[in-house]
Amino acid sequence: MDEQPRNLTEEITHLQRCVNDLVSALALPAMWSGGEPSQIVHTLLDALLRMLQLDLVYVRLTETGGQAPIEMVRFAQSQKHIARPHEIGDVLKQWLGTAPQEWPPLIRNRLEDRDISIVPLGLGLQGEIGVLVAGSERGDFPRQTEELILSVAANQASIGLQEARLRSEQKRVASELDQRVAQRTTELAAANEELRKEIADRKHAEEDLRSSEEKHRVIIEAAHDAVVTMDERGAILLANPATRRIFGYDPTEIVGKPMTVLMPEVMRKAHENGFKRYLATGKRHLNWQGVEVTAQRKDGQEFPVEVSFGELTSDGHKMFTGFIRDISERKQAEDQLRASERNLQTTQAELARVSRLTTMGELAASIAHEVNQPLTAVINNASACLRLLANRNLEPEVLRHALEGIVADGTRASTVLARIRAFIKKEPAEKGALDINEVIQEVLVLAGRELYENQVLPDHQLKTDLPSVMADRVQLQQVLLNLIMNGIEAMAPVTDRPRLLGVQSRIDESGDVLVAVSDSGTGFGFELDRVFHPFFTTKANGMGMGLSISRSLVENHGGRLWAAPNSPHGAVFSFTLPASVGSPS
Amino acid sequence: MTGAPVVFVVDDDPSVRSSLKFLLSTVGLHVESFASADTFLHNNPPDAPSCLVLDVRLPGLSGLDFQRELAARKIYIPIVFLTGHGDIPMSVRAIKAGAVEFLTKPFRDQDLLDAVRIALERDRARREQDKDAMILQRRFDSLTSREQEVISMVVSGMLNKQIADQLGTAESTVKVQRSRAMEKMQAESLVDLIRMIEKLKSPSGNTR
Numbered sequence: 035m036d037e038q039p040r041n042l043t044e045e046i047t048h049l050q051r052c053v054n055d056l057v058s059a060l061a062l063p064a065m066w067s068g069g070e071p072s073q074i075v076h077t078l079l080d081a082l083l084r085m086l087q088l089d090l091v092y093v094r095l096t097e098t099g100g101q102a103p104i105e106m107v108r109f110a111q112s113q114k115h116i117a118r119p120h121e122i123g124d125v126l127k128q129w130l131g132t133a134p135q136e137w138p139p140l141i142r143n144r145l146e147d148r149d150i151s152i153v154p155l156g157l158g159l160q161g162e163i164g165v166l167v168a169g170s171e172r173g174d175f176p177r178q179t180e181e182l183i184l185s186v187a188a189n190q191a192s193i194g195l196q197e198a199r200l201r202s203e204q205k206r207v208a209s210e211l212d213q214r215v216a217q218r219t220t221e222l223a224a225a226n227e228e229l230r231k232e233i234a235d236r237k238h239a240e241e242d243l244r245s246s247e248e249k250h251r252v253i254i255e256a257a258h259d260a261v262v263t264m265d266e267r268g269a270i271l272l273a274n275p276a277t278r279r280i281f282g283y284d285p286t287e288i289v290g291k292p293m294t295v296l297m298p299e300v301m302r303k304a305h306e307n308g309f310k311r312y313l314a315t316g317k318r319h320l321n322w323q324g325v326e327v328t329a330q331r332k333d334g335q336e337f338p339v340e341v342s343f344g345e346l347t348s349d350g351h352k353m354f355t356g357f358i359r360d361i362s363e364r365k366q367a368e369d370q371l372r373a374s375e376r377n378l379q380t381t382q383a384e385l386a387r388v389s390r391l392t393t394m395g396e397l398a399a400s401i402a403h404e405v406n407q408p409l410t411a412v413i414n415n416a417s418a419c420l421r422l423l424a425n426r427n428l429e430p431e432v433l434r435h436a437l438e439g440i441v442a443d444g445t446r447a448s449t450v451l452a453r454i455r456a457f458i459k460k461e462p463a464e465k466g467a468l469d470i471n472e473v474i475q476e477v478l479v480l481a482g483r484e485l486y487e488n489q490v491l492p493d494h495q496l497k498t499d500l501p502s503v504m505a506d507r508v509q510l511q512q513v514l515l516n517l518i519m520n521g522i523e524a525m526a527p528v529t530d531r532p533r534l535l536g537v538q539s540r541i542d543e544s545g546d547v548l549v550a551v552s553d554s555g556t557g558f559g560f561e562l563d564r565v566f567h568p569f570f571t572t573k574a575n576g577m578g579m580g581l582s583i584s585r586s587l588v589e590n591h592g593g594r595l596w597a598a599p600n601s602p603h604g605a606v607f608s609f610t611l612p613a614s615v616g617s618p619s
Numbered sequence: 620m621t622g623a624p625v626v627f628v629v630d631d632d633p634s635v636r637s638s639l640k641f642l643l644s645t646v647g648l649h650v651e652s653f654a655s656a657d658t659f660l661h662n663n664p665p666d667a668p669s670c671l672v673l674d675v676r677l678p679g680l681s682g683l684d685f686q687r688e689l690a691a692r693k694i695y696i697p698i699v700f701l702t703g704h705g706d707i708p709m710s711v712r713a714i715k716a717g718a719v720e721f722l723t724k725p726f727r728d729q730d731l732l733d734a735v736r737i738a739l740e741r742d743r744a745r746r747e748q749d750k751d752a753m754i755l756q757r758r759f760d761s762l763t764s765r766e767q768e769v770i771s772m773v774v775s776g777m778l779n780k781q782i783a784d785q786l787g788t789a790e791s792t793v794k795v796q797r798s799r800a801m802e803k804m805q806a807e808s809l810v811d812l813i814r815m816i817e818k819l820k821s822p823s824g825n826t827r
Contacts (some may be wrong), residue, residue, distance in 0.1 A: 402703045403703030406724040407632040407634065407635050407703070407724070409724070409725045410638070411634035411635050411637075412638075412725075413728070414635070414639055414642045414725075415638045415641060415642070417642055417727075418638070418644075418645045421646070421728070422645055425645075436638075439637065439638060442634070443634050446634075486631070487676055487677070
C-alpha cells in the first residue's frame with residue numbers, strides 16, 4: 035500500500051533523493067572493486083541504513099568454498115537495543131524459513147516489544163549468495179522508492195559479492211594452485227635431491243667397486259705368483275700374466291681348458307678325483323695352504339710349486355682360485371744347502387781325522403817308545419835265550435821265565451798297535467752306547483807315557499753307574515786325548531807345584547754326562563774363549579786345530595765343550611754328552 | 620883295582636829292565652837296575668869299573684839332563700844311551716857330551732854287549748888315569764907355593780933369568796927352586812915335567 039505524496043514539491047524532493055540514492059547505490063560497486071565480501075557487506079549496510087532511514091539492516095552470506103558464513107547487522111542510531119547479528123539471524127530464520135523462494139515480500143512482526151516491517155531480499159539469482167533483510171518500524175515501509183533502492187542495492191551487492199566470490203574463488207584456486215605447485219615443486223626438489231644422493235651413492239659405490247676391483251686386478255696382474263681361477267667343472271676361467279712366466283702359457287690361451295693342463299700327467303687323475311670328492315663331500319684331499327706339488331710347463335718340463343687355494347661362491351656357482359708359486363730356485367737352494375752340508379760334514383770328518391793324525395804325530399815319540407819298549411824286551415830276552423842255548427846253559431826255569439816275558443811283551447806291543455790303528459783309521463762316525471768311564475780309562479792308557487814322562491800325576495774321579503752315552507768311540511777318545519795332551523803341555527813350565535791332571539766324570543744338573551779335564555798349568559790369561567778358534571795356538575809347533583775340532587766333535591754329539599779357569603792354577607775343560615736313554619752300560 | 624865290573628841299567632820299563640839284566644847276565648856281567656835317575660843317584664858308586672845303560676826318555680829328568688847332572692857331580696861314568704826313536708841331533712849331543720854309544724831300541728844284542736864292553740874298558744882306563752893323576756897331584760901338592768910358581772913358568776917356556784926378573788929374585792935362587800921341584804915331582808927331564816903338568820891340568824875322564 036503506497037503512501038500518497040503530500041505535495042509535488044515533497045514528491046520531487048523525494049524523487050530527487052531517490053534518484054540520488056539510486057545513483058549512490060549504483061556507485062557502490064565502484065567502491066567495492068577488488069574488495070572482500072565482508073567489506074562489501076559493510077559498505078552496503080552503512081549505505082542502506084543512511085539512505086533509507088531503516089531501523090535495522092541485516093545481511094547473511096551463505097558459506098562458500100571454505101569461507102565461514104558472514105552475518106552482519108546495523109541498527110539505526112535511535113535504536114537503543116543492540117542485538118548480536120546471529121541473534122537477529124536466528125529470529126529471522128524462524129520468521130522466514132530456509133527456502134528463499136518461499137519468502138514473503140514483507141513480514142510484519144514483533145521484534146522484542148515493537149512491531150517491525152521487514153523486507154527480505156535474496157542475494158544472487160536464487161538467493162544462493164545470501165539474504166539481505168531491511169527492517170523499519172515505520173508503517174509505510176517499504177515505500178516504492180525504497181523497494182526500488184533496496185532491490186537495486188541487493189542486485190548491486192549480488193553482483194559485487196558474486197564478483198568478490200568469484201575473485202576470492204579465483205584467488206583461492208590460484209593460491210591453491212600456487213600451493214599445489216609449490217608443494218609439488220618441493221616434492222620434486224626432495225625427490226630430485228633423493229635421486230641425486232642416490233646417484234651420488236651409486237657412483238661412489240661404483241667407484242669404490244671399481245677402485246677395489248682395480249686394486250685387486252693390479253695386485254693379481256702384478257703378482258709374482260700365477261693366479262688361476264677355475265669353475266666347478268675344473269675349467270680355467272682366468273689366469274694372470276705371471277702364468278705366462280711360470281707355465282709358458284698365454285693367459286688367454288688356457289682360459290676354458292681344464293686346470294689339469296698345468297699338472298704332470300701322473301697327477302691329473304688324482305686331482306680330478308680329489309676335486310670331485312671335494313665337490314661331493316666337502317672333504318679336501320690336500321691341505322689348501324702352501325702345499326708343495328709338481329707342476330708342468332707348456333713345454334712339458336716339470337717343476338716344483340707351492341700352491342694355495344681359495345674358494346668363492348658367486349651366483350650359486352663355486353669358483354676356485356689357486357695361487358701358484360714357482361719354488362724351483364728355493365728347492366735348488368735347499369738341495370745345494372743340503373749338498374754343502376754334506377760336504378761340510380765330509381770335510382769336518384776329514385779334518386777330524388787329520389787332527390787325530392796330528393795328535394798322533396805329537397804323540398808319535400811316546401807311541402814309538404810304547405811299541406819299542408816291549409819289542410826291546412822281546413829281543414833282549416830272545417837274544418839272551420839264544421846265547422844260553424849256544425852255551426848249552428839250559429836251565430829250564432830261566433828259559434821259561436824269559437819265554438813268558440817274550441809272550442807278554444809281544445802281546446803288549448800288539449795291543450798298543452791295535453789301539454793306535456783304531457784311533458787313526460778313517461772311518462765314518464759310528465755311534466754306539468758307550469761307557470764314558472771306559473773311554474776315559476782307555477785314553478789315560480794311551481796318554482800314560484806322556485803323563486809319566488812329564489811327571490804329571492793323573493787323578494781321575496769317575497762316577498760309577500753313569501748312564502751310557504751315544505757316541506763314536508774314536509772321536510770321543512780324540513777329544514779326551516786332545517784335552518789331556520793340552521793339559522800336560524800347559525803344565526810343562528810348572529816346577530814349583532805338583533803337575534796335577536784331573537779327569538772327572540759325573541752327571542750335570544740337566545742330566546747330561548759331564549767330563550772335566552783339569553790341570554794345574556799356566557792357565558789362559560786372556561785366551562779363554564779364543565782357544566776354541568781354529569788356528570789359535572799357544573804352542574810353538576801347534577796347529578791350533580785341536581780344540582776347535584774337539585768342540586765340533588762334541589757338538590756333533592749334541593754336547594758342549596767349554597773352558598774355565600781352574601783354582602788356584604790352570605784350566606778346566608769340560609764337555610757334556612746327552613745321556614742315552616734306556617741303555618745303561 | 621878292586622871289585623868286579625858293574626853295569627847299571629836305568630829304564631822306567633820293568634820289562635826292558637829285566638830283559639837287559641837277563642841279557643847282560645848271559646855274558647857274566649853283574650847288573651844293577653833302577654827305575655829312575657833319582658834312585659840311581661841315591662846309590663853309592665862302587666869302587667869298580669862300571670857303566671850306565673840309560674834310556675834317553677825318562678820321566679822327569681831326561682837322559683841328556685841326567686848326563687849333565689852326573690858331570691856336574693863329577694861322576695865320570697861312561698854312558699850307553701838307549702832311545703826309542705833315535706834322532707840324530709840328540710845322539711850327536713850325547714856323544715859330544717861323552718856318551719859311549721847311542722843305541723836305538725830295539726837293538727842287536729851284540730851291539731849292546733860291545734858298547735857295554737867298551738864303556739867298562741873306558742871306565743877302567745879312566746880309573747887308572749885317575750890313579751896316576753892322583754899321585755902326580757899329591758907330588759905337586761908337596762911343592763912350596765914358590766916352587767909351584769917357578770915350574771909353571773918353566774913349562775910355559777920361560778928362561779931362568781926371565782923368571783928371576785919377574786919374581787924379583789936372583790937367577791941362582793930360581794935354579795935351586797927348579798931343581799928341587801923337579802926332584803919332588805920325580806921328573807927325569809924337562810919334557811917329563813911338562814907332560815906331568817899337562818896331565819894335572821886336564822880334567823879326569825876327558826881323554827879325547
